Amino acid sequence: MNNDLLFDFNVDKAAKMVYITREFNAGQALVWDAFTKAELLDQWGAPAPMRAKTKYMDFKVGGRRFYAMISPDGQERWAVQEYTSITPKTNFKMYNAFADKDENRELPGSEWDYNFSEENGITKVSITIFNESFERLEKLLDGFTIGFKMILTNLEELLTALQQKL
Amino acid sequence: MKQDIFQAIADPTRRAILTLLTIQALTPNVMAEKFDMSRQAVSKHIKVLQECELIKPEQSGREIYYHFNEKKMQEFDNWLAQLRQNWETKFNQLDGLLSTLKQQTTK
Numbered sequence: 001m002n003n004d005l006l007f008d009f010n011v012d013k014a015a016k017m018v019y020i021t022r023e024f025n026a027g028q029a030l031v032w033d034a035f036t037k038a039e040l041l042d043q044w045g046a047p048a049p050m051r052a053k054t055k056y057m058d059f060k061v062g063g064r065r066f067y068a069m070i071s072p073d074g075q076e077r078w079a080v081q082e083y084t085s086i087t088p089k090t091n092f093k094m095y096n097a098f099a100d101k102d103e104n105r106e107l108p109g110s111e112w113d114y115n116f117s118e119e120n121g122i123t124k125v126s127i128t129i130f131n132e133s134f135e136r137l138e139k140l141l142d143g144f145t146i147g148f149k150m151i152l153t154n155l156e157e158l159l160t161a162l163q164q165k166l
Numbered sequence: 167m168k169q170d171i172f173q174a175i176a177d178p179t180r181r182a183i184l185t186l187l188t189i190q191a192l193t194p195n196v197m198a199e200k201f202d203m204s205r206q207a208v209s210k211h212i213k214v215l216q217e218c219e220l221i222k223p224e225q226s227g228r229e230i231y232y233h234f235n236e237k238k239m240q241e242f243d244n245w246l247a248q249l250r251q252n253w254e255t256k257f258n259q260l261d262g263l264l265s266t267l268k269q270q271t272t273k
Contacts, residue, residue, distance in 0.1 A: 026264040047255035
């Protein structure tokens with residue numbers, strides 16, 4: 001794991017905002033793809049041993065992504081992302097809400113704002129999340145309560161496997 | 167109805183009340199004095215804070231003292247730490263994926 005890349009995680013409890021900034025050792029176009037294409041999102045979008053599965057995705061303003069987080073025991077947690085603004089390669093905004101398997105949304109949701117910029121081959125992604133309620137944020141952790149050791153072990157295995165493919 | 171903790175700490179007066187209570191437990195009357203507020207106004211804030219369990223009442227003689235519930239705040243902080251960990255894990259996974267993709271495009 002590269003420890004030189006910036007990772008900032010801040011929560012403004014009063015304003016109900018979460019601020020995340022992370023640098024990636026890749027070009028902006030590639031990083032943009034990783035965040036906006038279903039087949040790529042599904043490869044990293046859930047912390048192992050959870051997995052992400054996109055049922056369908058239409059990345060355009062007014063379009064939606066309907067996807068699930070699947071826990072090791074097979075439980076599915078569905079969510080809908082609706083894209084409200086897209087400026088290719090540099091910014092997109094969406095409204096995220098949990099849903100059932102038939103796409104019935106549970107409100108309130110949260111507003112997400114993604115910004116991408118590149119300098120010297122390093123792409124910085126800044127994410128701002130505005131949550132209307134704490135209980136909703138708590139739901140984000142539903143099913144994620146798995147020991148950290150297990151997560152780290154799986155990650156190491158994944159990285160080893162990826163490196164062996166090269 | 168359980169009060170939302172974000173709503174509770176979104177208000178600056180309530181944040182100030184909480185800060186005061188971390189130093190010492192207080193009665194509603196003393197709180198009203200310190201904030202130059204009516205007893206009614208203070209009671210409204212107390213209700214919100216109590217509903218989300220950030221403060222607890224304890225009877226002492228004829229007075230009720232409100233105590234800061236450190237455990238609840240700790241729960242909130244623990245939960246935040248876990249959220250941060252989830253993001254860290256996902257981004258580390260993305261690092262691996264990007265590395266693979268870059269290799270594929272330069273071949």
